[in-house]
Amino acid sequence: MANDTKRFQAIIGHCKEYGFIFPSSEIYDGLSAVYDYGQNGSELKKNIKDHWWKSMTQLQDNIVGIDAAIFMHPTTWKASGHVDNFSDPMIDNKDSKKRYRVDHLIEARIDDLEAAGKQDQAAALQQDMDRLLAASDLDGLRQLIETQKIKCAVSGTSNWTDVRQFNLMFSTQLGSVSEEASEIYLRPETAQGIFVNFLNVQKTGRMKVPFGIAQIGKAFRNEIVARQFIFRMREFEQMEMQFFIRPGTQKEWYEYWKEQRMQWHLGLGIPREKYRFHDHVKLAHYADAACDIEYEFPIGFKEVEGIHSRTDFDLKNHQEYSKKKMQYFDPEINQNYIPYVIETSIGLDRTVLMVLSEAYAEEDLSTPDKPDSRVVLRFPPRLAPVKLAILPLTKKDGLPEIAREIMNDCKAHFRCFYEEKDAIGKRYRRMDAIGTPFCVTVDHQTKEDGTVTIRHRDSMNQERIPVTSIRETILNYIS
Ligand code: ATP
Numbered sequence: 287m288a289n290d291t292k293r294f295q296a297i298i299g300h301c302k303e304y305g306f307i308f309p310s311s312e313i314y315d316g317l318s319a320v321y322d323y324g325q326n327g328s329e330l331k332k333n334i335k336d337h338w339w340k341s342m343t344q345l346q347d348n349i350v351g352i353d354a355a356i357f358m359h360p361t362t363w364k365a366s367g368h369v370d371n372f373s374d375p376m377i378d379n380k381d382s383k384k385r386y387r388v389d390h391l392i393e394a395r396i397d398d399l400e401a402a403g404k405q406d407q408a409a410a411l412q413q414d415m416d417r418l419l420a421a422s423d424l425d426g427l428r429q430l431i432e433t434q435k436i437k438c439a440v441s442g443t444s445n446w447t448d449v450r451q452f453n454l455m456f457s458t459q460l461g462s463v464s465e466e467a468s469e470i471y472l473r474p475e476t477a478q479g480i481f482v483n484f485l486n487v488q489k490t491g492r493m494k495v496p497f498g499i500a501q502i503g504k505a506f507r508n509e510i511v512a513r514q515f516i517f518r519m520r521e522f523e524q525m526e527m528q529f530f531i532r533p534g535t536q537k538e539w540y541e542y543w544k545e546q547r548m549q550w551h552l553g554l555g556i557p558r559e560k561y562r563f564h565d566h567v568k569l570a571h572y573a574d575a576a577c578d579i580e581y582e583f584p585i586g587f588k589e590v591e592g593i594h595s596r597t598d599f600d601l602k603n604h605q606e607y608s609k610k611k612m613q614y615f616d617p618e619i620n621q622n623y624i625p626y627v628i629e630t631s632i633g634l635d636r637t638v639l640m641v642l643s644e645a646y647a648e649e650d651l652s653t654p655d656k657p658d659s660r661v662v663l664r665f666p667p668r669l670a671p672v673k674l675a676i677l678p679l680t681k682k683d684g685l686p687e688i689a690r691e692i693m694n695d696c697k698a699h700f701r702c703f704y705e706e707k708d709a710i711g712k713r714y715r716r717m718d719a720i721g722t723p724f725c726v727t728v729d730h731q732t733k734e735d736g737t738v739t740i741r742h743r744d745s746m747n748q749e750r751i752p753v754t755s756i757r758e759t760i761l762n763y764i765s
Contacts, residue, residue, distance in 0.1 A: 294584040297646050298515050300661060304720050306330065306642070307516060319509060319520045321635075326720050329671035329701060331523075331638050335502055337668065338525045338632070341550055342500045349498035349527060350491055354479025356504055360470050362478050363455065365607035366600060371571045372474060373451040375424055376510055377431065379438035380445040386438075387510050388427050388449055389419060395436050420568045424449040454507045456520075472506035477629060479503070480528045481600045484612060484625075488530075495614055495625055496539065498529040502634065514585060516635040523634035530625035532616065533598065539628045540575050540595045547579060547593060547630050555666045556644050562587060572599040579632075581640045590640055591632035598624040641669060645721060663721030664744055668764045672722045673700040674756075677713050679729040681706050688753070689728045692738070696757050700764060718743055723763065726756055 301307040306327035309316035323331055343351045363369050375388040392415045399408035411434065418426040428449045437444050456472040473479065480499045487499055502525045509518050516522075531539050544563065551561055564587075566576040574597050578589040601624045605612040613622045645665045651658040667673060676693050678685035686706055696702050703722065705713055710727060717725050727739040737750040740759070751759060 290584040293646070294515075294643075296648070297584065297642055300646065300719070301327065301642065306720075319513070319518065321516050321519060326671040327638070330641070330665070330669060330721075331634060333669045333671070334637050334641060335523075335525065335634060338550075338634075338637075339500070339502060341553075342498075342525075342527050346498065348493070348496065349500055349529070350487060350493070351500045351502075352480065352483055352487060353503065354476070354483060354501060356473050356506075357460065357470055358473060358478060358482065360468065361607050362482060362604075363471050363474075365603040366478050366481075367571045367603070368455060368471075368474060369453070372455060373453045374510065375419070375422075375427055375449050376452040377428070377449045378447040379441055379443065380447060381443045382438050382441035384438055384440050385452075385510055388431070389415065391431065391436055392427075392434070395434050416567065424451070452510065454509065456506045456508055473504075474507050475505050475631070476501045476503045476524045476526045477528060477631065478600070480526065481604055484528075484530065484601060485610075488614060495616060496529060496531045496535075498527050500525075500527040502526075516639050517583070517585075517588065519635060524631055525634050525637075526629065526631045528596075529628045529630075530614070531628060532619075533623055533626045536574065536595045536597070536626045536628065540593065543628050543630050544577065544593050547591060547632075551579060551581075551591075554641065554644075554669075556581070556640070560644070564589070570594070572596045581643075583639065583643050588636075590636045591630065594629045594631070596627040596629050598626050600627065601625065641665065660715055660718050662718040662743060665721040665723070667723040670721045670723050671701065672703045672717070672720060673724065673764055674760050675703045675705065675713070675717045675722050675725040677704075677710060677725055677727045678706050679710060679727055683730065684733065685728045685730075688732055692726065692728070692753060692756055696760065699757060700760060714741060714746075724760055 304326060305324035308322045308324055310320035310322050311317055339351065343349050376385055377388050377391065378385045392411065396408045396411050399411065414430055415427070418430060428446070431446060432444070435444060455474050457469050458472065460468055460470045480501055483499070487493060488497070503523065504521060505524050506521050509520055529539060529543065548561065552558060560582045562580050564578045564580050566573070566578070569576055573594045575595040577593055579591040579593070580587040581590045601612040604610075605624065612624050614625050615622050642663070645663040647662050647664055649660050649662060651660060674696060676689045676696075678689040689704060689706070693702055693704050703717070714725055721743070723743045725741045725743075727741065729739065732738050732753065736753050738753055738756065739748045740751050740756070741748045
């Protein structure tokens with residue numbers, strides 16, 4: 287399934303219909319590349335966040351978490367290189383006024399060549415583009431677009447402007463009076479909040495290298511080509527961890543974290559063949575090695591997480607710009623040094639999309655006499671927005687009262703959902719559609735022998751268990 291646009295559209299539609307993800311401020315026709323999480327999406331997102339946080343902090347001996355502010359001193363972004371380097375080459379079509387990322391425009395041409403069976407030409411063009419991008423040769427890129435006769439999809443013309451670098455950071459004014467206000471940026475990554483707090487955490491936590499600092503938070507990028515649902519947003523969330531190490535040990539730690547992070551992904555129950563590593567050829571300004579973990583979305587293999595060996599680039603620059611020492615005294619070797627850093631950086635929203643893409647299934651349940659189907663989200667139970675649905679078979683005969691008691695017994699431990707309306711089959715299907723792994727049904731037998739039916743989402747198998755063991759059973763499944 288290389289590029290299954292239909293499936294992708296079905297997932298987007300499902301997310302909206304079942305309260306996972308809505309376009310932002312939809313009543314005003316939405317805001318491009320900004321999305322809101324609904325009642326089920328926010329639970330799913332929070333569960334993924336908690337799972338990452340636990341595995342990256344609580345289950346590690348030497349990693350702690352912080353929560354830094356979104357606004358940072360503007361010099362931070364000078365020191366990090368974002369003011370000068372965080373840009374993409376862009377080109378505008380003069381007739382349609384549409385702006386394109388140059389690499390996307392040329393990549394579309396490469397796709398066309400490949401589709402036409404002209405593999406050699408496609409490979410040559412890819413090589414030319416990579417070379418020009420690596421050399422930041424903007425005139426060369428402009429010429430390449432011209433010689434390839436690339437046209438704007440909207441106007442159909444080749445009336446292009448020059449290629450320019452376009453910074454992706456959003457800026458705003460800090461201060462109430464315009465004369466006194468200074469320009470600041472919305473952070474384009476959470477990592478810098480960790481770097482500027484490196485010494486605060488190291489000293490107050492008495493941390494010894496190697497150690498890590500983790501953080502989850504919003505980041506903002508003025509993405510020019512913002513599409514593909516929550517894959518590329520202008521406001522999104524990152525889950526990042528910076529691991530501080532002794533200089534010279536970066537190769538081992540880089541390999542270690544590549545492996546660790548892949549294990550984390552596999553722990554989500556996603557098979558290995560749905561992932562691949564992609565090594566960076568053109569390294570970012572701060573890195574001496576970098577790769578992406580890519581997942582096979584319905585729109586093809588795409589980056590979910592980046593693992594970067596960032597050297598001492600960030601701490602060294604912050605030391606230079608702030609004039610504050612960023613050194614660490616290593617008692618084991620009796621030396622002062624600026625630690626090197628391995629970063630793991632995963633997009634929370636992309637992880638949500640990955641988990642949704644993996645979970646979404648359309649199943650044909652037809653029998654010879656009856657056509658039937660269902661849409662089910664096969665989430666790992668611990669990530670599911672609702673863990674247990676409690677459903678009295680009827681609204682009378684004391685069944686709702688028993689169901690309410692079960693609800694009261696369970697709701698402090700995991701998220702439950704109570705519903706008594708509609709036929710039981712319909713209620714099961716609604717729970718399948720939001721990925722609820724377990725439903726218990728209270729029926730007349732419950733009154734006699736104190737048992738309920740528990741229905742498993744994936745197999746649709748049902749069994750009877752005592753009311754008294756419901757809480758424990760579900761806790762076992764989700765732990
Ligand atoms: P891309 O090449 O897709 O633009 P990137 O290499 O710039 O991504 P990083 O700077 O390495 O991304 O950021 C780390 C992670 O943050 C990415 O792996 C991705 O999951 C997430 N991320 C980055 N940009 C966005 C975005 N615009 N919307 C959603 N998630 C994003």
